Amino acid sequence: MAAPRLIMKLEVAALRDGPGEVRIVEFAHPRRPTLPGFAPGAHVDVHLPFGGVRQYSLIGDPAETGRYVIAVKREAQGRGGSAWVHEGLAVGDLVPVSAPRNHFAIPPGEGPALLLAGGIGATPLIAMARALEAQGAEWRLHHFVRDRAEAPLRHEIAAVLPAARVTLHDAGAEAARRTLAALLADPPPDGRLMHCGPPGFMAAVAEAAQGWPEGSVASEAFQPLDDGAPPAPFAIRLRDGREVTVPADRSALDALREAGVALNAACENGVCGTCECGLLAGEAIHRDQALSPMAQARRFIPCVSRGRGVIALDL
Ligand code: FES
Known part of the structure; x- marks a missing residue:
């Protein structure tokens, strides 16, 4: 399982609205002048007051260590996170925000x-x-x-x-x-x-x-990677030999939870890696952005990834 991330209560230091229904939010620590650093492409997890977590990329200058700046577009069909940022957030609010993590680094090299x-x-x-x-x-x-x-x-x-x-x-x-x-x-x-x-x-x-x-x-x-194929049911074999069926319209994470398997999750969008577990056997259909292609050979992200037939997980 991915290591837990530092979560800080950060203060909304500034809010401003821009074109395209985008709200810019600046977070600062209420007492400390500096925040954990980040590399370009990094994001933070913002914990919502009604449960759930959303990832937002940091748009500020990595050299500026006193604030995190995110930009949130209002999504009419969203799951509530952007509506909260646009309607519920006020300057001075304290919001749980994770330390930055980067799944989107600049590829190495010196070329254009x-x-x-x-x-x-x-x-x-x-x-x-x-x-x-x-x-x-x-x-x-x-x-x-x-x-x-x-x-x-x-x-x-x-x-x-x-x-x-x-x-x-x-x-x-x-x-x-x-x-x-x-x-x-x-x-x-x-x-x-x-x-x-x-x-x-x-x-x-x-x-x-x-x-x-x-x-x-x-x-x-922004969303789980789509392989173009309509989701099909599959089954997960657990270490104790039980088999959990995952219907076409449910995630493996939901099916596992319903079967009583305790799993941590945060983004439920295949990005943060919180729900990561071991893949022991079977053909997985990886739809996450948390694992490297090499890690996908033996790890699995049940909030978005699926399988063919029966896959065995280290759960
Ligand atoms: S909960 Fe974030 S990757 Fe599954």
Whole structure:
């Protein structure tokens, strides 16, 4: 199981609303001047007052150690976290926030870096672009949005990134697909690609980036990775020999809990790694972003991942 993370009661130091129904939240410690540091691409877990946890990328400068800044888009179809940030949060509130964790590091190398963002997916890329700029690296950010005037984070991007390195695209999905194909057709030597956005955008980038070498691409999705196949029922064999059936419309985590298996969980979105357990046998369908491809050979994330037939878990 993943190590527990430090959780701090942080104070909401500032709130401001920007284009695209995005609220910027600044957290600071009520007594300590510095917070645990973070690398570009890192996120924090914000614990909601009604239960549950949401991950938000840190958009601030990693060199600034006194505050964490997140950006939250209001999601009409969301699970309540964004509505709470937009309607329930006030300056001075104390909120449990974890120490940062990073599943989305800049790939190693010194080659040119291409950062591709879909809408609010610009959040982790802003910190990455700042770091690349500070290193004197060659980088470009392409931000794909529906509406230029409502482009999420456009003020933050304009304030901290050189305009000549940032391109905004607002010509629609088909034009975006063509632009991505052109941008990604020829991977430069030692090039690095980082992308983040909603599922359709991620799929379009993945398709266009097929020629990029393994290890040169890093991404972060907002939702469990989708293999395109409709979920099918499967079964989990426990160490005591019991078999737990996972229906097509339930997660393995839910089915295990109903069977009385005690499992910690936080994000329930395949990102934080809290629910991680051992995979002993069987064919898993990994849909998480918490495990490396190597770790997926022997570990399993039951909040989002599934299996074929029967899989055996170390539970
Ligand atoms: S609870 Fe976060 S990865 Fe499963």
